[in-house]
Amino acid sequence: MHCEFVAVIRLDRVSKRYAEGAEALSEVSLEIENGEMVFLTGHSGAGKSTLLKLIILMERPTQGQLFVDGRNLGQARVSEIPALRRQIGVVLQNPHLLPDRSVHENVALPLLVADQPVRSVDRRVRAALDLVGLEPLAQRMPVSLSAGEQQRVSIARAVVNRPRILLADEPTGNLDAELSTEIMQQFMHLNAAEVTVVIATHDVLLIKQFPRRNVLLRNGQVERDQPATTP
Amino acid sequence: MRESLLRLLAMPLPTALSCLTIGVALALPMGLYIVLGNLDALGRSWERSIGVSVFLHLHMEDSRGQALAQRVREWPEVGSVEWRSAQESLEEFRNWSGFGDIIEGLGQNPLPAVLSVRPSEAFPSAAQMAALREALVALPEVEDARVDLEWAQRLRELVQLGRRFTVALGLLLSLGVVVVVYNAIRSSIAARRLEIVVMQLVGGSPAFVRRPFLYSGLWYGFGGGICAWLVVQSYLLWISAPVARLAQLYDSQFALSGLGWVHSVALFGIATFFGLLGAWFAVVRQVAQIGAEEDGAGF
Numbered sequence: 001m002h003c004e005f006v007a008v009i010r011l012d013r014v015s016k017r018y019a020e021g022a023e024a025l026s027e028v029s030l031e032i033e034n035g036e037m038v039f040l041t042g043h044s045g046a047g048k049s050t051l052l053k054l055i056i057l058m059e060r061p062t063q064g065q066l067f068v069d070g071r072n073l074g075q076a077r078v079s080e081i082p083a084l085r086r087q088i089g090v091v092l093q094n095p096h097l098l099p100d101r102s103v104h105e106n107v108a109l110p111l112l113v114a115d116q117p118v119r120s121v122d123r124r125v126r127a128a129l130d131l132v133g134l135e136p137l138a139q140r141m142p143v144s145l146s147a148g149e150q151q152r153v154s155i156a157r158a159v160v161n162r163p164r165i166l167l168a169d170e171p172t173g174n175l176d177a178e179l180s181t182e183i184m185q186q187f188m189h190l191n192a193a194e195v196t197v198v199i200a201t202h203d204v205l206l207i208k209q210f211p212r213r214n215v216l217l218r219n220g221q222v223e224r225d226q227p228a229t230t231p
Numbered sequence: 232m233r234e235s236l237l238r239l240l241a242m243p244l245p246t247a248l249s250c251l252t253i254g255v256a257l258a259l260p261m262g263l264y265i266v267l268g269n270l271d272a273l274g275r276s277w278e279r280s281i282g283v284s285v286f287l288h289l290h291m292e293d294s295r296g297q298a299l300a301q302r303v304r305e306w307p308e309v310g311s312v313e314w315r316s317a318q319e320s321l322e323e324f325r326n327w328s329g330f331g332d333i334i335e336g337l338g339q340n341p342l343p344a345v346l347s348v349r350p351s352e353a354f355p356s357a358a359q360m361a362a363l364r365e366a367l368v369a370l371p372e373v374e375d376a377r378v379d380l381e382w383a384q385r386l387r388e389l390v391q392l393g394r395r396f397t398v399a400l401g402l403l404l405s406l407g408v409v410v411v412v413y414n415a416i417r418s419s420i421a422a423r424r425l426e427i428v429v430m431q432l433v434g435g436s437p438a439f440v441r442r443p444f445l446y447s448g449l450w451y452g453f454g455g456g457i458c459a460w461l462v463v464q465s466y467l468l469w470i471s472a473p474v475a476r477l478a479q480l481y482d483s484q485f486a487l488s489g490l491g492w493v494h495s496v497a498l499f500g501i502a503t504f505f506g507l508l509g510a511w512f513a514v515v516r517q518v519a520q521i522g523a524e525e526d527g528a529g530f
Contacts, residue, residue, distance in 0.1 A: 056432075086434030098426050113435035157433070 007031040007067070008165060008196050009055060014064035016050050016220075024050035026220040027064065032198060034164070037191040037228075039207050040200040042217035048200035051217070052167050055198070056088055057081045069164065086114050089158030089195075093170035095150040097142035103129065103153050104138040110161045128160040129153075132186055148179035155186050159195065166190060168199045172206060184210050235446035239454075249415045249451055253408050254458020257502055260401035262463045265494070267393045269487055274386040281383060283360065285346035285367050285376045289317075296344040299372045303348060308363055310351040317344045343374060357384060405505050412451050412509025416444050420517040427521050441514045445507060448514075452506015456499040463490055463498075 009032040016025040025047045032038050040048045053059040054066055057073060066073045069087065076084060089110075097106045104125055111121045129135040132152040142150055151171060158166055168187065172180035184206060191197045201207070207214055216224040239246045285303075287296050293316050300314040315323075320342040325334050350363060360378045367376045420427065430440045467489045478485040490498065 082431075082434045082436040082439075084434075085432065090432055096425060096429055096432075098429065109429060110433040113430060113433055113439050161433075 008034040008036075008069055009198070010067040011051075011054075012065045012067075014054065014061045014066050016047075016054060016059060017062045024220050025054075025061075028217075028220070028222055029064075030215060030222060030225070032196060035191070035194045035196055037187070037197040037212045038199070039212055039214045040198060040217060041202060041204075041207060041214055042223075043202060046217040047220040048202075048217055049169055050220075052090075052169050052198070052200055055165075055167060056090060057084055082113070086110065086161055087163055087165070089161065089163040089166040091151070091154050091158045091166065091168040091171045093173035095142075095154035097150055097153055097157075099142055101142075102138065103134065103140050103142065103145070106142065106153055107156045107160050110157060114161060124160055124162075125156075128156040131159065131189070132156045146179075147175055148182055151175065151179070151183050152186060155183070155190075159190060163195065165196045165198070168197070168201075170201055170203075171199065172201065172203055177205070180206055181209065232446045232449075235443045236450050238443075239447060239450055245415075246451075246454070249411060250454035250458050252411050253451060253455025253502065253506070254462055256404040256407045256411070257455060257459035257498065258462035258466075260397050260404055261459055261490075261494075261498055262466055263393070263397045263400065265463060265467065265488075265490060267390050267397060270386070270393075271390045272488070273485055274383055274390065281360070281378070282347050282349040283364050283367055283376050283378050285348055286374045287344045287346070287372050288374050289341075289343050291344060291372060293344065295372060296346070299370065300346055303346065303367070303370075306366075308351055308359070308366075309348055311349045313347040315345045315347065317342055320345055405501070408452070408455065408502070408505040409509040409512065411455075412448050412506045413513045415451055416448055416510045416513035417517055419447060420444060420513065420521070424521060427518060431521075437518065440518055444514045444518075445510050448506045448508075448510020449503055450506070451510070452503040453499060455506065456502030459502060460490060460495060460498055 009030070011028050011030040013027045013029055014025055015023065015027055017023045024045075028047070028051065040051060042048055050059065054061055054073070055068060057076065061074055068084070071084070073084070097103075098109075104122075107125045107128055108121050111124060116124070126135055126138065129138055132155050134149060134152055134156065137145065137149065142153065145153065151174075155171075158168075166187070171187075172183050175183060180203065187197050187199065188210065211229045213228045214224075214226040215222055216226070287299070296316065297314055300312045303309055304312040317340050321334065321340050324330075324342060346367075348363070348367065350359065352359060364376045364378050367373055427440055467487055471487045471489075474485070474487050
């Protein structure tokens with residue numbers, strides 16, 4: 001069974017204006033369905049990162065309503081933010097691995113903050129590392145890994161909590177074409193396991209290589225919402 | 232908690248310096264407090280020997296003086312009475328003053344018989360001593376009576392003043408401890424900024440993010456307490472021998488008392504509390520700031 005067509009992320013006329021006055025998003029309405037894989041594309045400053053920040057509750061909409069898994073995030077209390085974030089995995093351009101912790105310890109972080117039992121932590125970390133093909137490197141330190149391996153560790157960290165949604169902001173921005181393809185394959189693999197994946201990128205080649213739904217943002221508005229096409 | 236300790240031990244020099252600074256800041260008021268406690272105990276031990284020197288009329292017969300001593304001994308407020316005849320007083324003065332030849336030349340004894348009256352109360356108040364003196368002066372056989380209490384009262388007042396000074400100094404230096412820990416934790420937060428950002432990103436609650444830093448503050452305080460304890464104990468050990476020798480010169484059995492377990496526990500508790508307080512101030516302010524600047528995460 002593949003995805004059920006229920007909006008797991010829904011933006012209803014969402015605007016975001018920063019304190020400095022700049023409007024990053026303007027009345028954006030968008031629905032992302034459960035198990036879907038979506039590219040958010042557009043130039044720098046188009047509003048891609050702001051949209052992701054709103055979903056992960058790093059920012060609040062100035063106007064409009066944003067629902068994640070049916071929950072209106074505009075009404076979420078500050079004390080609820082950590083729990084809501086645990087339901088969403090995040091991969092960034094820079095993997096942000098803690099240099100003084102092993103690969104295993106880095107991947108275990110989301111489980112530790114969620115107070116998971118120690119026994120299940122080890123099992124789940126190994127499973128997440130296995131998913132990205134890095135289980136043999138569990139005890140290595142991040143500095144000894146290649147850029148691609150580091151990004152794969154950050155993907156393992158993002159999915160170790162088994163989130164239903166995975167957000168990625170320019171995840172291949174620091175990687176060459178070969179490694180980018182490798183990382184994208186990881187996302188495809190996760191999406192196949194019914195994880196909703198939203199990737200903000202301006203890498204046109206990548207989008208062509210992996211034809212999925214493409215939401216093009218320009219000046220904080222959705223300019224084009226192109227459905228997935230077969231390659 | 233163990234991890235926080237290991238992190239601090241992984242940077243032995245900065246940790247030791249912070250703990251030493253906290254230790255010195257706490258050792259000063261704690262040392263003063265202990266010294267004042269010893270002074271107070273010394274004053275109280277001397278107060279036990281406080282009495283009223285009662286001078287009888289000159290040339291009074293010894294039998295009258297002894298009878299008076301017997302009468303006064305039966306008063307409830309009197310613990311003991313020692314009678315010293317005029318002749319004994321003269322002998323004592325001759326031996327003590329070294330003016331033997333001059334006294335010989337006087338021809339007659341200028342000193343009266345004396346009663347040394349000690350109160351029944353172990354630690355009589357100034358009012359009790361004054362009342363006893365008044366009662367003794369009122370007796371027809373008595374010329375005059377003196378209470379040597381003033382020096383003890385002065386010492387007691389000085390100790391009280393010293394205690395207040397110590398409390399003020401303690402509060403001031405405790406503020407210093409808070410500042411030292413605040414700075415140490417602030418540096419630690421700055422050094423672990425990435426870790427905090429990642430923790431927040433993966434859903435770490437504010438309490439979870441704050442916890443290791445609060446533990447660090449706790450360890451800093453406890454380490455500072457150990458340093459303070461060592462400094463105070465070493466100092467007391469260092470001066471105990473000269474103090475004992477000085478006490479011997481005054482025929483006293485006085486010995487310095489150091490930090491007992493109550494004081495030691497109090498010192499560790501206070502040090503740990505101020506460490507925690509400093510860490511709390513740093514964490515609440517700094518972590519909230521990092522939370523507001525999560526852009527650093529790369530979004």
